[in-house]
Amino acid sequence: MLPIALVMALSACGGDAATDEHGHAEGGEAGTEHTEEAAKGAHGGRLLEQDGYAVELAIAEDGTPPKYQAWLYKGDDALPATAGKVEVRLKRLGNIAENHTLAPQADGSLLASSIVGEPHSFDVEVLAQVEGKPLRWAYESYEGRTTIARTMADQSGIKVAAASPGIIADEHEVQGLLTPVEGRSAKVTARFPGPIKRLTVNVGDRVRAGQVLAVIESNLSLSNYTITSPLTGVVVARDAYVGAVAGEGMVLYDVADLTRLWVDLHIFGADAQHIQPGGRVQVTRMSDGATLDTVIDRILPGTATASQSTVARATIANADGQWRPGSAVKARITVDQQPTTLVVPLAALQKFRDWDVVFIRVGNTYEIRPLTLGKRDAAQVEVLEGLKAGDQVVVEQSYLVKADIEKSGASHDH
Numbered sequence: 001m002l003p004i005a006l007v008m009a010l011s012a013c014g015g016d017a018a019t020d021e022h023g024h025a026e027g028g029e030a031g032t033e034h035t036e037e038a039a040k041g042a043h044g045g046r047l048l049e050q051d052g053y054a055v056e057l058a059i060a061e062d063g064t065p066p067k068y069q070a071w072l073y074k075g076d077d078a079l080p081a082t083a084g085k086v087e088v089r090l091k092r093l094g095n096i097a098e099n100h101t102l103a104p105q106a107d108g109s110l111l112a113s114s115i116v117g118e119p120h121s122f123d124v125e126v127l128a129q130v131e132g133k134p135l136r137w138a139y140e141s142y143e144g145r146t147t148i149a150r151t152m153a154d155q156s157g158i159k160v161a162a163a164s165p166g167i168i169a170d171e172h173e174v175q176g177l178l179t180p181v182e183g184r185s186a187k188v189t190a191r192f193p194g195p196i197k198r199l200t201v202n203v204g205d206r207v208r209a210g211q212v213l214a215v216i217e218s219n220l221s222l223s224n225y226t227i228t229s230p231l232t233g234v235v236v237a238r239d240a241y242v243g244a245v246a247g248e249g250m251v252l253y254d255v256a257d258l259t260r261l262w263v264d265l266h267i268f269g270a271d272a273q274h275i276q277p278g279g280r281v282q283v284t285r286m287s288d289g290a291t292l293d294t295v296i297d298r299i300l301p302g303t304a305t306a307s308q309s310t311v312a313r314a315t316i317a318n319a320d321g322q323w324r325p326g327s328a329v330k331a332r333i334t335v336d337q338q339p340t341t342l343v344v345p346l347a348a349l350q351k352f353r354d355w356d357v358v359f360i361r362v363g364n365t366y367e368i369r370p371l372t373l374g375k376r377d378a379a380q381v382e383v384l385e386g387l388k389a390g391d392q393v394v395v396e397q398s399y400l401v402k403a404d405i406e407k408s409g410a411s412h413d414h
Contacts, residue, residue: 038139042078043071043109048137053130055086055137059116066116068100071109072130081110084130088112090122093145094362098122118355118370119144144352144368146405153364159396160361163387166343169377170336172274174312176265176283176329181315185256186230190246192218199242199252201235207255208232214240214252233257234321258325261318263294265331266309275299280334281314285323292316296333332378342383346376348395350402358387359394359401366394366401 039047045058054073059066070086072079081104090098102110121143128135148158198215201207207229214227237254240246263283267275279296300311312333316323348358355370369391374382387393394401 048126050135051133053133053135055126055128057126059120068102068112068116069109070102081105081108084128086110087127089125092122093365093367119368121145121367144405145365146408147365148404150364156400157397158394158400160392161395163342163344163389163391163393165341166380167337168340168375168382169334171377172271172333172335174265174267174331174333176263176331178323178325178327178329179262179264180256180258180325181260181262187251188213188227188253188255190216190248190250190252192220193248194219194246196240196242196244196246197224199240203235203238205235207235216246227252229255231255231257258321259319261316261323261325263314263316263329265312266304266307267312268309272310274335275312275333282332283316284330286328340382342387342389343380344383344393345380345395348393348398350398359398361392361394
């Protein structure tokens, strides 16, 4: 858990900001102060004024993909779109340049044909010529962006990793039961009838092959004989006590080698059609969440009578004895693996407005990247759009970056 002071310090990286009707904060870059709000024109866009001329610039989104739209003015008078030209040059995080040239429209505005991709977060340069007069403006328009010092990020546990190709697994989650492996257990019995003189082990004791487990006085010879373990394993049951009379063939102990166990996995309905021997399985212990990997050995014929399920059997190693026969387990069976061009961990995903996003880091600056997502498994998700290979994605403590962005705010014009 992060120290409260550290979380507060992160939150202090930005200042408060109001939001517009689109949920975007009014103002400038997260963490910077702005003494005045940008002037607005008649169409709700940013009003850029110079030398008696003005350009009102907005991002049109109503019924269209986001595109730059502009209106021209001389003093307080609107000018026709043919009275000038406008170009918007953007510089995105990472020094990525993007240009939008606006053309006259029948409604009197100028409109770009190119789409302004999300996030709308960039340094803006507007170049215009109105009635032959060259004009230029430059300003910041940031959203979903914040700055966190590297030392603070490290102390907070914020970690990044490069977005890269990966494999999405088609997995089925099932329940299972641990059982001893047949042929790896033995019932230890009395050979001749007679009183039990000594028992040397109890349930749970580990024994080795040939170790003496009991001493019995034979009624036939009136002499003692010993009972030894036929295998190395663990005593799982004891059915005798000192002083009792053992009959011939009476079971004294059950001994089992539990260094390997079967996992019987119960599969229902149509899922059974996809499960085959050799399929990869990750088994999870209910008690503490410990996992191990194995493969399906075989599919048992018929169905389990009580549950009417198909049983897939796998074998697990149990050298430390922590996996106990009779225990229920969870398992994830992989039936297919599909290579994908780009994946990110599920832990990297956050919700921002109505988007699924991750945060990328460039230097000490963090910014949202809205994503179009594809297939996913228990650990990661395919990215169809919104990232490129090599982008440094926040994969741990991403919620702290989100909180800092929401605290500080960031803007763009609409």
